[in-house]
Structure formats: C-alpha cells, structure tokens
Amino acid sequence: MKRETKATGARVAILMGSDSDLPIMQKCLDTLRDFGVPADAHVMSTHRSPHAVAQYASRAEEQGIEVLICAAGGAAHLAGVVAAHSALPVLGVPMPSKHLSGVDSLYSTVQMPGGVPVATFAIGEAGATNAALFAIQVLARKDNSLREKLAAHKHKLACGVRDQDAVLQEHLKRES
Ligand code: RP5
Numbered sequence: 001m002k003r004e005t006k007a008t009g010a011r012v013a014i015l016m017g018s019d020s021d022l023p024i025m026q027k028c029l030d031t032l033r034d035f036g037v038p039a040d041a042h043v044m045s046t047h048r049s050p051h052a053v054a055q056y057a058s059r060a061e062e063q064g065i066e067v068l069i070c071a072a073g074g075a076a077h078l079a080g081v082v083a084a085h086s087a088l089p090v091l092g093v094p095m096p097s098k099h100l101s102g103v104d105s106l107y108s109t110v111q112m113p114g115g116v117p118v119a120t121f122a123i124g125e126a127g128a129t130n131a132a133l134f135a136i137q138v139l140a141r142k143d144n145s146l147r148e149k150l151a152a153h154k155h156k157l158a159c160g161v162r163d164q165d166a167v168l169q170e171h172l173k174r175e176s
Contacts, residue, residue, distance in 0.1 A: 010040040012135045013065045015056065015082065017045045017072035021095050025071050027125045028093070031132035035149050037139065040065070046077040053078065057085035067135040070118075071128065073097040076105040079118040091134055092118040093127040 012032055016025050025041075032039045044052045060068060068088050070079035073095030083090040094105035102123035110120035119134065121127035133153075140146035 007063045008038070008040055010038045010063075010065060011139060012037055012039040012067045012069060012132075013056075013060055014039055014041040014069045014071070015053070015078060016041070016043055016070075017048075017076070017078050017095070019043050021071045021073065024095060024125055024128050025093070027128040028069060028071075028132040031129050032135070035132075035136050035146060037132075037136060037146070044078075046072070046081045047075070050081075053081055054085050057082040060086055061088055067091065067138050069093065069131045069135060070109075071095055072109070073102065073105045074100075074108075076108045079109050079120070080112055080116065083112065083116050083118050089135075089138060090118050091131040092120045093131045094120065094123045096124050 014025060014028055014032075016022065021043075029039065029041060042056065044056060046053055057068070065088060068082055068086060069091045070082050071093040072078035074097045076092070076094055079090050079092030092109035094102050094109045096102040097105050106120070106123050109118060112118050121131045121134070133150075136146055136150060140150055
C-alpha cells in the first residue's frame with residue numbers, strides 16, 4: 001500500500017517500529033508537547049513495512065520535518081534505514097527488548113557504518129525524553145522562544161535537586 005505524506009506543520013517526526021514502543025515513546029511525545037513543538041508520530045517498521053519507511057524518510061524534509069526520531073527494539077534497524085534515506089538529523093532511541101533488555105537495540109542502533117550517522121540515546125524512557133530535548137535544542141538554534149523554554153527547563157532541574165538536598169540536610173540534622 002502506498003503511504004501518502006502530507007505536510008502537517010510538524011517540525012519533528014517520531015517513528016516507532018511497533019505500537020508496543022508507544023508506552024515508552026509517550027515520554028518523547030509529552031516532552032515535545034510541553035515545549036509546544038508540533039510533531040508527527042507513526043508506527044512503521046524496517047522489517048514489516050520497509051516501503052513505508054523508505055517513502056516517509058525520503059519525503060520528510062520536503063514535508064517540513066527538521067529532525068527525525070526513530071525508536072525500535074531488538075534488531076533495531078529503523079533509525080539506520082531512515083538515516084540512509086534522509087540527510088536530516090536522525091536520533092535513535094533503543095527500546096528495551098524481551099530477551100536482551102535492549103542491549104541488542106542499543107548496539108544495532110548505535111553501530112552505524114561511517115558516513116551514515118545516527119545520534120543514539122539511552123535505552124528506554126530516559127532516551128525517549130532526551131531525544132525530544134535534543135531535537136528541541138536543534139530547533140532552538142533558530143528559535144528564541146524555545147531557547148527560553150530550555151533555560152527554564154534547566155532551572156527547574158536545578159531547583160528539583162536543590163529541594164532534594166534541602167530534604168536530605170533536614171533528615172541528617174534530625175538523625176544527628
Ligand atoms: C521492533 O520489534 C519494535 O520496534 C519493537 O520494539 C519490537 C517488538 O515489536 P512487537 O513484536 O511488539 O510488534 O521492530
């Protein structure tokens with residue numbers, strides 16, 4: 001079946017090899033939404049729907065997509081094949097897998113041949129969140145409002161750690 005790609009206003013596309021990846025990739029969608037970045041998301045598989053992957057990847061740039069985020073598990077070739085078909089930055093998120101805990105996904109995403117880069121993130125939810133943040137950092141180079149939101153995000157992280165430390169100091173004081 002031919003998949004038509006229509007311009008949707010999305011700046012980032014999230015592709016995942018199966019809907020079983022969605023619970024983890026929801027972190028990626030949520031992070032992009034929190035920053036107000038319009039994103040497309042699709043299930044498509046290098047092995048199960050190879051033509052859809054090739055077609056989407058080769059048309060993504062003309063559809064206005066600026067960064068491609070690809071999540072797959074096991075023999076995780078999605079990010080690599082997308083990178084083969086597009087000159088856009090491709091971010092790979094290795095999914096935890098049933099038998100090898102995602103180490104298979106990590107290796108098959110990260111070990112690209114020279115000349116075809118895939119920026120590979122941590123296995124699982126941290127990787128899903130960080131891929132979204134990295135995509136936002138790329139877009140923020142030419143977007144002041146995103147730069148401000150990233151600065152606020154960093155500030156919130158630091159405040160969270162400062163609050164944790166304050167609780168720890170109270171606890172230690174009570175114990176002494
Ligand atoms: C990969 O195989 C998918 O990305 C998923 O992580 C894994 C298992 O897929 P399902 O069997 O759950 O569809 O292609």
